[in-house]
Amino acid sequence: MVAGFFTVEADDLRILxxxxxxxxxxxxxVPLGVQVLVNRILSTALTSQALSVIVLVTIGLIAAAFLRVIQRKxxxxxxxxxxxxxxxxxAESVFKDHEIKVSHLYYDTFIVQKSLSSLLMEGLGVAVQLLFALILLAFYHPLFLAFDFLIIVALVAVVGFPASHLINTAIDESKAKHDTANFLFELPNQHTKETFFNAADEAALNYLKVRLIHFKSLISQMIALSTLHIVSNALLLGFGAxxxxxxxxxxxxxxxxxxVFSAxxxxxEKLNKHLESFFDMTAALDKLSKITNAVERADHET
Known part of the structure; x- marks a missing residue:
């Protein structure tokens, strides 16, 4: 459903x-302006040139702010x-398939909406910012090309390889959450007080178990990203100096x-938060697919 979602929104994504x-x-x-200013100050210290650089940087920042507003819209x-x-x-699934319970599933739409804002505004920005940082480094010295390659390989290892596992654990967490909600809202009349609370305790423990598995994977990824940040920054400073x-x-x-590189x-390093949003969105879309599948199944039967 993730691929289908982005296909539907292809027109706006071509602008975004x-x-x-x-x-x-x-x-x-800003960093390029600082580079020019430092070089000018060390060489000639001409006020007119410094002012020209400041004006150009300001214009660039205004244009960036304008694009940010367009992105948000x-x-x-x-x-x-x-x-x-x-x-x-x-609404359509309620009429076509009365057995499907859409009330809990519907709340996942808000998870997707919140995740979209984080991913399309911040997550995409992180990827673009890193891309241009690596390109800029390559222009400064040929050895930084090898540095860029190592950074890309490390990011693929840290972000790409665990992605499938993290998506699965996010879906497991979402299922446990929905199972708990269904139990609490639909089954109290089928239990005595004691058995109901015992079952509720079991449902809570099951959710905490799958949540812990997902959280441990997220923490491992966060530690790996922080380590990569520290090591790469130290190497950049060392080679640069x-x-x-x-x-x-x-x-x-x-x-x-x-x-550029530090920013x-x-x-x-904060990408871990956006990746968690992506995994949550994937799990939510997995649940919401039950609604769309119910509609398609009912249409096929009729």
Whole structure:
């Protein structure tokens, strides 16, 4: 259902992705401006040139802010359309398949909406910011190409390889949550007080068990991302300082590289939060697919 969702929203995504790429490019105006300023101050210290750089940086930031507003409007439009589609699908499924309980499933639409905002605004921004940071580093010294390659391989290992497992554990957590909700709201009349509370305790323990499995995987990923941030920053500073000493990089380039890379990797370190949103959204879409599948099944039977 995840692929289907993005297919439906393809038109807006064709606008959102270029806007995000442009925004990421414009965020480089500050570190590049700092690089030029440092180099000018160390060489000539011309006030007119410094003012020109400041004006250009300001224009770049204004353009970036404008693109940010456009991104937010597009995301809001996608969220509203998704909510409308799921509301109509839920209403249709009630009439076509009376056995399906849509009340608990419907609340997952809000999980998807919240996750969409985080992923399309922040998550996409992190990816773009990191992409341009790695490209900029490659221009400063050929050795940084190898550095970029190692960073990409490490990110694939940390983010890509555990993704399937984390999606499955997120779905298991979502199922346990829904099982608990169904039990609490639908079965109290079928139990005595003692058996009901014993069963409720068992449902709670089952949820906590699957949640702990999911959480341990998230924490492991978070530790790996933090470690990657620390190691890569130390290597960048070490190699950068060495290249400045042997005059293969300017001081301004080192400052700019550190500003760009630190900002990008601080965002990457927070990527764990956006990945959790993605896993939650995937689990929610898995539940919501029951609504759309019920409608399709009823249509097929008729």
């Amino acid at each position: 992705i270029p806007a995000s790429l442009s925004y990421g490019l414009l965020t480089l105006t 597009i995301v809001e439009r996608i969220q509203r359309r998704f909510h409308s589609r799921m509301t109509l699908s839920a 060495y290249f400045v000493i042997i005059h293969q990089m300017s001081l301004g380039q080192l400052v700019a590289a550190e500003l 990008a990797f601080l965002s990457v």
